[in-house]
Amino acid sequence: MRFLEFSVGWYLGCLHSLDPAVGYQNRPWVMMRGQDVVRVSDSGEVILAGTRSVNSQLKRGVRMGKTIAEKILSRKANEDVKAYDLVVAEVDMVMGTDTNGPTAMEYFRKLGKEQVFDPKRIAFALDHLYPCPTAAAANIHHVMREFVSEYGVILFEGGEGIGHQLMVEMGYVLPGELIVATDSHTTTYGAFNSFGTGFGSAEAAVVMATGKSWFRVPGTVRVDFTGEFAPGVVSKDMVLYLLGRFGTRGLLYKALEIGGDAVARLSMAERMTITNMAVEMGAKTAVMDCDQITLQYLEERAKRDFTPVEADDDAVYEERITVDVSDLEPMVALPHSPSNVVPVSEVCGTRVDQVLIGYCTNGRYEDFVAAAKVLNGNKLARRTRLIICPASRAVYQKLVQSGLMELFLSLGAAIASPGCGACAGYHTGILADGEVCLATTNRNFKGRIGNPKADIYLGSPLTAAAAAVAGEIIAPDQLGVNVA
Amino acid sequence: MILKGRARVFGDDVNTDYIIAARHRSQTTDLKDLVQHIMEDIRPGFYESVRPGDIITGGHNFGCGSSREHAPYLLKEAGIGCIVAASFARIFYRNCINLGLPAVICDTAEIAEGDQLKVDLDEGVLYNLTQGWERKTGRLPQIMQKILREGGVLNYISRHGDFEVKGS
Numbered sequence: 001m002r003f004l005e006f007s008v009g010w011y012l013g014c015l016h017s018l019d020p021a022v023g024y025q026n027r028p029w030v031m032m033r034g035q036d037v038v039r040v041s042d043s044g045e046v047i048l049a050g051t052r053s054v055n056s057q058l059k060r061g062v063r064m065g066k067t068i069a070e071k072i073l074s075r076k077a078n079e080d081v082k083a084y085d086l087v088v089a090e091v092d093m094v095m096g097t098d099t100n101g102p103t104a105m106e107y108f109r110k111l112g113k114e115q116v117f118d119p120k121r122i123a124f125a126l127d128h129l130y131p132c133p134t135a136a137a138a139n140i141h142h143v144m145r146e147f148v149s150e151y152g153v154i155l156f157e158g159g160e161g162i163g164h165q166l167m168v169e170m171g172y173v174l175p176g177e178l179i180v181a182t183d184s185h186t187t188t189y190g191a192f193n194s195f196g197t198g199f200g201s202a203e204a205a206v207v208m209a210t211g212k213s214w215f216r217v218p219g220t221v222r223v224d225f226t227g228e229f230a231p232g233v234v235s236k237d238m239v240l241y242l243l244g245r246f247g248t249r250g251l252l253y254k255a256l257e258i259g260g261d262a263v264a265r266l267s268m269a270e271r272m273t274i275t276n277m278a279v280e281m282g283a284k285t286a287v288m289d290c291d292q293i294t295l296q297y298l299e300e301r302a303k304r305d306f307t308p309v310e311a312d313d314d315a316v317y318e319e320r321i322t323v324d325v326s327d328l329e330p331m332v333a334l335p336h337s338p339s340n341v342v343p344v345s346e347v348c349g350t351r352v353d354q355v356l357i358g359y360c361t362n363g364r365y366e367d368f369v370a371a372a373k374v375l376n377g378n379k380l381a382r383r384t385r386l387i388i389c390p391a392s393r394a395v396y397q398k399l400v401q402s403g404l405m406e407l408f409l410s411l412g413a414a415i416a417s418p419g420c421g422a423c424a425g426y427h428t429g430i431l432a433d434g435e436v437c438l439a440t441t442n443r444n445f446k447g448r449i450g451n452p453k454a455d456i457y458l459g460s461p462l463t464a465a466a467a468a469v470a471g472e473i474i475a476p477d478q479l480g481v482n483v484a
Numbered sequence: 485m486i487l488k489g490r491a492r493v494f495g496d497d498v499n500t501d502y503i504i505a506a507r508h509r510s511q512t513t514d515l516k517d518l519v520q521h522i523m524e525d526i527r528p529g530f531y532e533s534v535r536p537g538d539i540i541t542g543g544h545n546f547g548c549g550s551s552r553e554h555a556p557y558l559l560k561e562a563g564i565g566c567i568v569a570a571s572f573a574r575i576f577y578r579n580c581i582n583l584g585l586p587a588v589i590c591d592t593a594e595i596a597e598g599d600q601l602k603v604d605l606d607e608g609v610l611y612n613l614t615q616g617w618e619r620k621t622g623r624l625p626q627i628m629q630k631i632l633r634e635g636g637v638l639n640y641i642s643r644h645g646d647f648e649v650k651g652s
Contacts, residue, residue: 086625088647099509100553107638129510137510184551184575200553200579202637214627214647248497249545253574282545284574337497424550425506445501445549452505452525 065312067220068287069255072195072309076178083219083316092177092304094207095123097163098130099424100182100200102140105147107205116151117211120303123154123172125163128420132158133427161392161418162360164188168272169394171301175290175308180207185360185442187278190258191271192298193290193308198279218253218284222317224260227326231484232477234370235270236362236440236460238262239277240331241323244341252282254318257311259289262325268297269364276361277442280338330475332438333458336446344463344475353435354385355468356449357461358416359423362440363391365398367461372404373483374465374476380411381471387429389416425450438467485606485633487566487586489537491599494526498542499549500576502526504558506550519558534562539601541592542569547576553583560585566603568592568610568621581628584636589622605632 066074066082074081076089096104101124108116116122124144129137141158148155156166164185167173175193180186182204189196197215199207207213225238242256256278263271271288278286288294290308298306329343357363357371368388380386388408390396396418399405408415416422422429423441430450431437437449437456444456459467462476462483469479476483508521523530540559546569547555556579559567566586570593580587588603590610595601599614608623624632627647634640641647 086627099506100551102513103553110638111642128506134510136512140513182551182553184549198551198575200551200575200582202553202582203578206637206641209641210646212647216625248548249571249573252545252571282548282573425501426510430507443501443549445499447505447507447525448501450507 064316065314067222067255067315067317068193068257068289068309068311069195069218069220069285070315071311072176072178072287073215073217075176075309081217083217085217086214087217088212088214089178090212091121091180091207092174093121093123093167093172093179094199094204095125095163095167095172095179095181095183095186096201096204097128097181097183097420098124098126098137098140098144099128100204101125102143103201104182104204104208105144107202108208111205111209113209116153116208119152120154121211122151122208123156123163123167124148125156125166126158127156127162128424128426130158130419131417158419159393159417161390161394162363162420164276164360165363165391165395168192168268169301169392171298171303174298174302174304174306175294176306180204180213184279185276187283187286188272188276188360190275190278190285190287191268192294193288195285195287196275197285216253218255219318220255220257220315221251222257222259222311222315222320224320224322225258225262225325226260226322227262227324229262229325230328232330232462232475233325233328234460234462235266235273237328237331238323238325239274240333240341240458241328243277243280243333243339244331246281246339248280248337248339249282251278253284254282256281256283256286257288257317258286260322263288264291264293266293267366268293269366272364273361273367277338280442330460330463332463332473333444335444335455335457338443338458344459344473347457347473348475350457350473351436352384352438352457352467352472354387354429354431354437355464356387356389356422356429356437356439356441357464358389358391359420359441360391361442362461363389363395363418365395365402367440368395368399368404371461371465372407374462374469374479374481375411376407377481378469378479380413380468384468384471386411386413386468387416387422388413389421389423389428390418392418422449438464438473440464485586487537487539487603487605489539489565489601490535491595491597491601492530492534492538492540492564493592493595493597494540494542494546496543497545497548498526500547500552500555501549503547503555504552509552509554515558515561518554519561522558522562531562534564536563537565538563539603540564540567541595541601542567543592544569544571546572547580548573551575551579553579556580556583556585568601568603581624581632582637584632584634584639586632590619
């Protein structure tokens, strides 16, 4: 569809949302502001298209550049697509966990196909429910193992780790690819310049059968981070800042493209923390550039050849912001929303009963190195428990080999088997009524860690470790340890 | 397709943990057991109060959070006929369509608990029969309409073998 685009002074008329799945369509008689840009399609539809910054980009030339999300979906759909097109695209990989995967398996059987589209591109992870807390969970795993051996697809056994981490560690997530999984935190893969997005079970079954699915190409919001961190600030604080700014629905259905010199300096572990939590802002996916750090990580891991994509200089963004990370403080999200974000300094002194460090948001080796900076030479507060959950067995082994595990054990931490456990509210760390938990995880909804009568705060590994030592929320640089 | 039912009113950001908490999902695989727990953390006793055809109305970002398809599945299983919300979180929205549960985007302000609602999916209109007003609703792209009408994506693929999108 071709669009005529122009900016408006004031417009009074019938306004359609850009994406029928997001806002009200046919919202009649809407007054638009002066900086708004409207598009009129050749069928006469009037659409709110963005702000003046978009307009100025449009004026630069007839050819409009593409964002990373548009380029990946163009490649996978084998056609030239732009934001808001509806496409059928080839999926590079589909992963199912033990919560939504079994239903996908059941649905796949109902489709009556003898084979999956490609067994090397389908993986299942026994991560949420392992080691099994109930007979029901064990039965689920039994059914999954049977399916895996019948169809020859990939299995991440219980205890190997969290599906997302294993997908990355084993080189199944590659730049320029389109990957879906039956888990909302599939956005994590964007740290690898990959379009990762969460899927339901029925559509995952369809991908298993056909290798394809339909997608609406998302519009993109670009965030550039610049500058150097203040002491005690890490990448978790960057994404908490974004959550405070965009809220839980500020990026609904959109792609978040993240770049800037402050991101270029981050390790893959730190980058994954940011893309992991993009879904908490409603984002469909979150993508970063592929650089030397990405390539170095993928060396000797990549399972397939790959071609990275980068955004065009004249890519059209719906919004573009720059954040100077030197302005950031350590942040926490207060109960019961990940967007309920304040600087740690505003809630210092809040009692903490349990600290969780790890999981798919912050369970990589680098995260534990950060936590150890705070914990080393200190003791846990008398009434505060610490649970460590490495994101994978490989991370666990590295913690053992490096001596960090000895530090955590000597402090009295409990070590959880690599998996989703307490973060997803299943087992291994459920809270008592009225208790307060500070977790490095991604969600603090009421009841998330298994008890709706408990409070959950979200923070970085540094902030979490500081709370474990102080027994209350405290800025990590206030403990007298070097956290730079 | 026309749906009628009582309004069951919820607010913004109703997440899928609220719709069905994870803690129950490790206890049983029996959906008949699970369905009793829908919405219990934010509205105890909700399941018992559902009458077949009830229409859930929500504010913005309905179904955010976890991708669990059990959330729309159990609502449908409980007898919910349709969900109308100002906006939906994307995975939940896709799951509804893929399972054949109508999810309609519409301004839900002023709808009161128990109002009699009528949703005309073809015309894209929401009627509040109790309050005597009507509003236009969002309409689905054709591919999603087809999937919904055919009772979900599995039926759709079983019938067509593949997706047809171009030109829709």
